[in-house]
Amino acid sequence: MTEEQEQAADEFISGAKVPPPNTSSQSDDGGGSANRAQRQENVYPWEEPQVREDVKQTYPLRLPEPLHLKLKYLSERTGRSMNELCNRAVRELVEEQLDEVL
Structure with missing residues (x-):
């Protein structure tokens, strides 16, 4: 493994040490669990901390x-990677579809 690969792996691993969201079942007074459930319904998977x-x-x-082959042709002609082209297309489609369903 090269030094660059080791550094990338270390950075990745250090980022994985983010603690999970608090899932303790502490009771609160005054119906707080209903409010917490409502907030959780409004948090989409991509918005999780x-x-x-x-x-x-x-x-x-x-x-x-x-x-x-068309994608490869576009990549060669535009100087953009196939991955970049796919990411852009998928992102646009996903945002469009989310606008329709949310």
Whole structure:
């Protein structure tokens, strides 16, 4: 493993040490559990405190060969990586779909 890879691994591991959200079952007076349940319903998975923008998740994307070749062609002609093009397209679609369902 190179020094650069070791440093990247150390940074990744140190970021994983973020404590999980408090899930203790402390009782409170005055119906606080109902308010807490309501707040939890309004927090989307991507808004959870442990979610980090710098952590990249992978997803194996299966493309029909013609679409893959088109993507590769665009990448070569635009100077943008295939990953960048896919990220942009997926981001736009996801935001559009979220606007419709939220």
